[in-house]
Structure formats: structure tokens, C-alpha cells
């Protein structure tokens with residue numbers, strides 16, 4: 001059967017969708033033909049309904065599979081509206097958003113079914129049933145909309161065993177176009193699930209959903225899984241053998257270092273079979289000098305840590321994230337000692353967060369001095385504990401939320417105007433605030449610039465070309481060799497100069 005996926009990646013950095021990559025591998029193994037429409041302007045494929053129609057008609061899929069995250073819902077809804085004018089096959093959607101709010105996705109025009117949770121077995125069974133004209137209404141993990149408007153809500157099967165899966169089909173993505181946009185870094189994952197219960201992430205609700213809907217009893221232990229070392233290695237070697245320009249591997253798991261045994265075994269094989277520099281995500285709480293040494297010996301030169309906030313109150317009360325500032329400082333200290341780079345991920349614009357608490361986040365970053373710093377604006381995802389908190393306090397501006405494609409720059413919370421302006425200034429100019437602590441020429445220049453922007457009203461701020469000024473002062477500092485942070489490529493990213501980062 002022909003099965004075509006649609007990946008909505010509009011207005012946000014393109015990347016391999018691991019969900020589609022594994023579904024494609026499973027379906028191809030069964031002999032199906034798999035196609036993909038990857039919507040992303042940077043890849044030269046914007047949201048153009050006529051183009052999509054031509055591609056779909058040309059591929060003639062029996063199943064159209066939409067992979068969806070919350071920020072892309074508006075595009076999927078528009079696409080689904082006119083779809084039935086020309087497409088009569090089966091339409092199903094899956095991904096993090098359909099899993100969090102399946103009832104809402106079932107209401108989208110043209111949708112026949114929603115996949116709740118993991119989709120490998122469900123989609124394989126659906127394709128098989130449709131191909132052989134068999135009954136499919138009882139397939140686990142699938143919810144169906146009936147012609148009379150009623151729904152069938154099947155229970156979920158237990159979490160997918162990763163050992164049974166083939167290597168992902170990353171080649172279904174146009175890697176020739178994606179890789180240059182990622183500085184020739186190949187993104188991959190070695191695990192699924194996360195044991196932490198942070199209120200802003202889907203993990204907590206994801207597990208709860210399974211606990212409520214699964215046919216068997218499932219626990220956190222079942223949710224957090226590692227791939228087979230051999231499969232994780234092969235998913236990399238297969239791609240690098242056909243894309244020789246790849247120069248770095250990025251492990252984008254929530255927490256790459258979670259399982260010590262896996263880490264050791266994987267790193268041993270990685271050195272021998274891949275031997276390329278790599279970067280990974282890690283939670284400061286799971287970090288230790290021992291793990292850092294394993295990483296370093298295997299070629300890891302950069303670890304990305306979720307710092308999130310410098311306010312202990314925000315972390316405990318709002319984010320339910322038990323990672324103290326001390327744990328953060330320890331993790332960064334370990335890397336500094338071993339000569340490894342660090343990246344720090346942060347959020348501002350959190351519910352109940354005060355100006356002082358925003359500054360605590362900047363101060364913590366100034367203390368730990370990461371090589372790159374990302375500061376994003378908080379975005380409440382549906383069905384997460386923090387979303388419920390925001391809703392209870394009537395904090396969400398739903399129209400604004402719908403407008404946002406990603407959560408880099410603008411808040412969709414109903415803060416007073418003056419606080420919104422403050423957040424925009426800090427999110428844009430956070431590198432200048434970091435420079436204040438460097439106690440060098442950049443601190444003096446940035447102190448006076450910060451005074452200037454802090455006094456600006458909304459109109460003045462909107463007219464102010466921050467990026468031109470930042471580029472100019474950064475050039476000057478670079479010429480003189482003055483250490484400083486400047487913005488790089490992405491509006492939410494600042495890089496420390498001098499930097500080994502983009503060599």
C-alpha cells in the first residue's frame with residue numbers, strides 16, 4: 001500500500017521527525033511504499049495547498065498520515081478542511097498533540113482516526129487491514145470518528161519494546177537540504193521517555209495517559225527505554241556512510257546520560273565505529289564526573305543542560321523541577337574542569353515569575369558561563385500541569401497562542417503590557433545582560449546600552465534595531481579580542497566569544 005506522511009514544520013527550525021522515521025522503517029519492512037511531504041519554508045516547501053494536492057494525487061496514498069505537534073495545529077486544520085475535495089483515502093493523525101488531546105484532533109475535518117501514543121504496531125495493523133479489506137475498528141491505540149458522529153476509543157497497548165524495532169528510516173527526509181541548515185550535525189535519539197515530572201513537559205501527562213488507557217498496568221520503568229546499542233549505532237552509521245559531510249552527531253534525547261550501563265556500552269562502540277565529535281542533552285541531576293569522563297573519552301565536546309530558571313521558587317512551585325542552582329553549578333563545573341563545552345537552555349515569562357526572578361535566571365547563567373545560552377519564552381502545552389495552572393488563573397491569551405509557530409520569542413500569557421515589554425527586551429538582549437558580569441570593556445558598553453533600552457517605550461523599542469547594534473559592537477569586541485556574548489543565527493541563542501562552537 002502507498003502511505004504518505006505529512007510533517008508540519010512551518011515557522012520552526014527543520015529537523016528529522018523521529019516518529020515518522022521509525023514508522024516509515026516499520027512500514028517499509030512490511031513492503032509498503034512510503035512518501036513524505038515535509039513542510040518547511042527553509043527547505044523550500046512552504047504551506048502551499050495546491051502543491052500539497054499535486055504531491056498527494058501524484059503519490060496516490062491509501063493512507064495519509066499527519067504527524068502533529070501543538071504549535072502546528074492551525075496549519076493542519078487548514079489543510080484538512082479542503083482535503084476531502086480531492087482525496088478519498090484514509091486520513092489519520094498522530095504525534096505528541098494528538099496523544100495529549102485526541103478528542104480535539106478527532107474533530108478536525110477529514111480525519112478518520114487518531115493514534116493515541118506510540119504508533120508502530122497500530123499503523124502497521126491499519127495498513128494491513130485496509131489493504132486486505134479487513135475490519136480495523138478495534139485496533140489498539142486508534143480512536144475513530146464514526147459517520148454518525150460517535151467515536152470508538154480503543155485502549156492502548158503497552159509501550160513499544162525498542163529492541164524489536166528496525167533502525168529508523170532517516171533517509172526519508174531530504175538530508176541533503178536539512179544537514180547544511182544544521183551545520184552538518186546529524187540529530188538522533190537513543191531512548192524514549194523521561195523519569196522526571198517537570199510540569200511544562202508532556203512526559204508526565206504522557207505516562208498518565210498510558211496509565212489510564214492502557215490494557216495492562218504500566219509504570220515509569222516501562223516508559224523510560226533505551227534502544228539496543230547496535231540499533232542506535234546503526235542509525236548513525238547508515239546515514240554517515242551516505243552523507244560524508246556530516247561532522248557532528250547530536251543526541252537530542254531528553255537526557256542522554258540517564259542509563260549508566262547503556263552509556264558505557266554505547267560509548268565504547270561509538271568510539272570504534274563512529275569516532276566523530278558529538279553533543280548531547282543532559283539533566284544536571286543525573287550528571288557526574290564519571291559520566292562526563294565517559295562522554296569526553298567517546299568524543300563528546302559539548303553538553304546541553306536544561307537550566308530553565310535561576311529562581312528556586314519557580315523551579316519548585318511552578319516547574320516541579322527538582323534541579324537546584326547548586327546542582328546546575330556542579331554540572332557546569334565538571335565540564336569546565338574537563339575542558340568540555342556547555343550549553344544552557346532557559347525559559348522566561350513563566351506564570352507568577354517576577355522581574356527579579358527573571359534576573360536570577362540571567363545571574364545564574366552569568367555565574368556558570370556557558371559557551372552558548374538559549375533563552376526562550378515559556379509556552380503552555382495543553383494537558384500539561386502548567387497549562388492547567390495557567391488556565392485556572394486565566395493567564396492564556398488563546399488568540400496569541402494560536403498565532404505562535406514556536407515558542408522562541410513571544411509570550412502568549414496575559415501579562416500586563418509593561419511586563420510583556422520587559423520580557424521582550426530581556427529575551428532579545430539577554431546576551432547584553434550576561435556581558436555585564438564579564439567585568440571587561442563589553443560590560444561597560446552593554447551597561448550603557450541596557451540603560452538605554454530599559455528606558456524605551458513600546459514604540460521606541462519596536463523601532464530599535466537590536467540586531468544591527470549587537471552585530472556592530474560584537475565585531476568591535478572581536479577585533480580587540482574582548483570576551484563577550486553575541487546573538488547567533490537564532491533569536492533565542494547567544495554564543496560566547498572566543499568560542500570553539502562553530503569551528
Ligand code: B12
Nearest residue numbers: 009015018019065067069070094095115118119201202406
Ligand atoms: C526530538 C524532538 C524534537 C526534534 C524533532 C521534532 C519532531 N517533529 O519530532 C526537533 C529538535 C527538531 C524538535 C523541534 C521542535 N519541538 Co520538539 N521534541 C522532541 C522530543 C524531545 C522527542 C520527540 C521524539 O522524537 N520522540 C520519539 C518518537 C519516536 O516519538 P513521537 O515523535 O512521539 O512519535 C510516535 C508517536 O507520537 C506516533 N506518531 C507520531 N507521528 C505520527 C503520525 C501518524 C500518522 C501516526 C499514526 C502516529 C504518529 O508514533 C511515533 C512512534 O511511536 C519531544 C519530547 C518528547 N518527550 O516527546 C519534543 C516535543 C515533541 N517538541 C515540542 C516542540 C514544541 C518543538 C518545537 C516547536 C520547539 C521550538 N521552539 O521550535 C520544534 C518544532 C519542530 C516541528 N515543527 O516539528 C513539544 C511538542 C508539544 C506538543 N504538545 O505538541 C515536545 C513534546 C516537547 C515538550 N515541550 O513537551 N523537537
